[in-house]
Each structure stands twice: as structure tokens, then as C-alpha cells.
Amino acid sequence: MNDGRSKLSGVYSPVITPFYSDLSVNKELLIKQCQWLLSQSVGLAVFGTNSEANSLSVNEKIEILDALIEAGIDPKKTMPGVGCCALTDTIKLTQHAVKLGCFNVLMLPPFYYKDVSDDGLFNSYSKIIETVDNDSLRIYLYHIPPIANVSISLNLIERLKNSYPKIIAGIKDSSGDWNNTLAMLNQGWPDFNIFAGSEVFLLETLRNGGAGCISATANINPHAIYTLYKNWLSTDASIQQKNLDEFRHIVQKYPMIPALKAIVGHYHNDSNWSRVRPPLTSLSKTNLSQLIHEIEAIGYTMKGTV
């Protein structure tokens, strides 16, 4: 979130999405989770990979966004994921986000077709920008090759920045490859906010002029991650980073999305959180017990639980 720095920066969470037993979206519970995250100074990257966004239809996402704004959530504190396979879906969702005042959006490249060219990806982003046609739009590119299997190259960013200097506002780098993040940071692109895709690279990202991180585990560990973001110049920053790494290391031994939901469900004592949409499967009770045991052994508490 923009908390005083000149550029958009901070810690965002790809907010996990709760479901009723018929697998429809439990908006009431989602709103609560969003409000809790905001109370922890964490922004709302709803419809991220870890939100199971790609298991939701565009209309479901539109209804969720409407519900959040209606519930009084500040659109400036959101960064909805709007990138779909189909050009027309991405346009529709982006138009709706912008209409609600959610100007900062995170945009996957179209990800079904593989081995596509930078020309093709440029044309895709370009067509979306020209059709949405709103000067307030700020696109954060979403580079996540391990899952999308479609990459956003430095050349593509450069070309997009040149054509749409204000609208192409940043990137989330979920490549897991620090060298790639560093290469982007070293470009010195003006008004381009680079977010690490996980808190593991938070300190290094900030030390190299980056904007923060958008991280799955911010769903469950927002306070500690935000604290490092806020105090990255402090003398114990490296120790804080080490603690964040240790926590994440445990969580990511388990399937990430089911683990996040199970942890939230456990501490909020709400079994609605245990559900995922297929093709994902819920965490087993045995795995949950073990995971809770492991994180509590290193002193984890869900600070600020509401």
C-alpha cells in the first residue's frame, strides 16, 4: 500500500478465498479476512494465484470485488489480479476494477498458449490498455513462469514501459530467481515498482530499490513481514529476514494454498476455511496437526486474530 513513500510500495497478500460447502464463494468470510489483513497493514492482492483466482469465473470475481467495495474496503488498498487466458475476460475484469476505483491491478499474461512471442504478449497488453482506455490504470505485470509457463522478459517490459510509461507501473516477480529480480532492479526504470513474489527476497529487494513483496504467507504472517518492510534499515533486519525464511520454509513443505487455508481455519476456529476448489485438495488433518506443531515450535502466533 502507498504508505508515504513516493511510489506504490508495501506488503500485499494474495488473499485466500473461502468457500461454502457447495464451493460457492463465502464473501462474508472473505471480507473479514480482508479487514484483518488491512488491520495488519497488508494490502489486498485479491485474485492472486494463492487466491485460487484461476478457479473462479470472471463473474465471480466481479461479484467479489463489488462486495469488498460495498463493505467499505478502500479500493486504493487493493491490487486485484485481472489477467485471464482470454483477452475478452481480462478486458472485462480490468474495466470493472477500474470502474470501482481499483486502479492498481496485477496482470498475468495470457497463459494457455505456450512459446508465444514478445510481440504477441505486447499485443495482448496493448490491446487491453487501449480498450480499457483509462489514464488512472496502473498495471503490475505478473511474472510467474513456474505456474503460468509464460514469461515476461526484460525486453517486453522495456517495450511496454516505452509505449505506456505511466500505465505499466511495476511487476511482481514470482520466478523464484533472485537474479531475475535483481536484473530488473538494476534497469533503473523510472516509476516502476518491483515487488518480490515472496518475503524470502524482501530485504534484498528493498536494499536494491524495490517496492516490497506480494506473498502467499502474508495471509498468515502479515505482522512479521510488514515489520521487516517497515524497519528494513534497522540493525536486526537480517535477523528478521532469517526468521521469516524459517517460517516460510516450514509452510512450503506443505501444498501452499491448502496449508494457508488450514492455518487460518485452525486459528479462527472456522472449518469453512478448510475447503479448496478442485483441482486442489484440502490439507489432511494429520498434516495440519504436524504443520501447526512445527510453526508453534518456532514461536508462531497469529497476531491480531479477529
Next chain:
Amino acid sequence: MNDGRSKLSGVYSPVITPFYSDLSVNKELLIKQCQWLLSQSVGLAVFGTNSEANSLSVNEKIEILDALIEAGIDPKKTMPGVGCCALTDTIKLTQHAVKLGCFNVLMLPPFYYKDVSDDGLFNSYSKIIETVDNDSLRIYLYHIPPIANVSISLNLIERLKNSYPKIIAGIKDSSGDWNNTLAMLNQGWPDFNIFAGSEVFLLETLRNGGAGCISATANINPHAIYTLYKNWLSTDASIQQKNLDEFRHIVQKYPMIPALKAIVGHYHNDSNWSRVRPPLTSLSKTNLSQLIHEIEAIGYTMKGTV
């Protein structure tokens, strides 16, 4: 198409999708292409990978299907692709197909999330089947790991067949791996129609009890492919297969979807066909000239052009 054999069989084309200059779907031209393919004895696997189906929204696909049926196309001769990332999208599209009498559907697994379990994929297909809840539904699984990056294993098929013996009706194997197709053929699953994902494996598929093929190049070479399908027991079947291979080998030196569209546009003298939706890019004029030169050098004509 079911042309007298006891099981669904034949040659299907993932029908390419023409666009107007604003990239909206040119339904009129699509209907013409479908009618031409039917006149060549080729069935309509609309919304396949080569149809740019994943660059179309669910609503666009619904409107296309409505237009085809309204134009008098026999729903029994279609096999629409209905598998989307989002469970709710797949359910909506499948429900609509079934409502129109398009009971045979080709279903991608949900393809955004990677490394998903057979349990998760089973739950996905199961939830779709139980929600659509129509005894006439016939699902053809769509195994295309090079693009979807999510596989349909023999174990998963076995499990789905056991739970839904009538509804799980077959598969399109676009793995490009003949050993995988053969392994499925050798299972001897009753009432399970196995289609090769390209005509390269057509003769071997038929010799091993398979149903036919669903192939990109059936968009431009339907007559020759259907002729081999029809006469696979004839003495010159191997020569026919060799000729099909030679033709395909040339075409697939170029990006497949733009090449198919460019060839159809060239012979139908209609530049509407040259357009693709991003992230794809059109074939260059130079490449088109070269491609036409190469296929005509081996005697290609677009038989039955209307």
C-alpha cells in the same frame, strides 16, 4: 462423427475461429467453415486448442454454439471443447452444450495450477459431472501435456471410468507420445473411444482399435485425412499415411494456428482469416508464400473449397 460403427469415431477438426478487425468473432464465416468441414465428412471439435478457444470467454463460446445450432448444424456432429481453468466456467459451458444437444464434449483438465494430484483432477471431473447431471453427457478427456502442462494419467482414467462408465466416453491424446496412446488402447476399456491428437498416428490408432483422430490439419486437409480413416484396411493405407505425414511435416514447420488460418484465407481469398487473437501473431506474408509454395510442390489442393 458416428458414421455407422458401433462407437463414436471418425475425423474431427478443432475448427479455427475467424475474427473481425476488432477481434470479435466472425460467426458468419465460422459457420461457413463448419459447413464446409461437414461436407468433407469431418466433425466439428469447436473450441479446441487450435480454435484459440482459450482466448475466448465462456460467453463468447456460448454465443458461437448458439449461432452454429441456429444455422442448422447438427449438434451430434459437434464435440465442443468445454474445459476451462475455473470449475464454474466448465460447468456453465458444459450445461449449455448439453442443453443444445451437443452431448459429446472435449474436456481439458483445469490447467492453471500445476503438480495437482489425480485426486484433485478426479474431484474436478466428478463435480462437473454431478452438477451437470445429465445421462446423455459424453465426456472426452483432453490429454495435452505439452500445452496444458497438466496430465491425465491412466490411473485417473480408470478411476473416472469406474465411477462414470457411460459418461467418460473417450479421450483425445495430444501428448505426441505414441507409447501413451498405445498404452491406453491396450487397456481394453469398454465403450472408450480413443482419438489420436494428430493424423500422424491415425493409421496406427485405427489398427489398434482406436476411434480416429482430432487434428489441427483437418481444417485444411480434411479430405485426405478422412479418406485414410475410411479406407484404413486398403492396401495403400501406409502410402496414404505417408502422404499425410509429409503434408503435416511442412505445415508444422510454421506456427500451427496462424498457418492454418493463413492457408484457409489464401484459398478462400478472404483476409478475415489472417487474424488471430493475442498472444498469437499472424503469419507473415513471406512465410505464407513459402508455405503455399511448399505444400503445392507436393500436390496440395484445398479439395471441395466452397
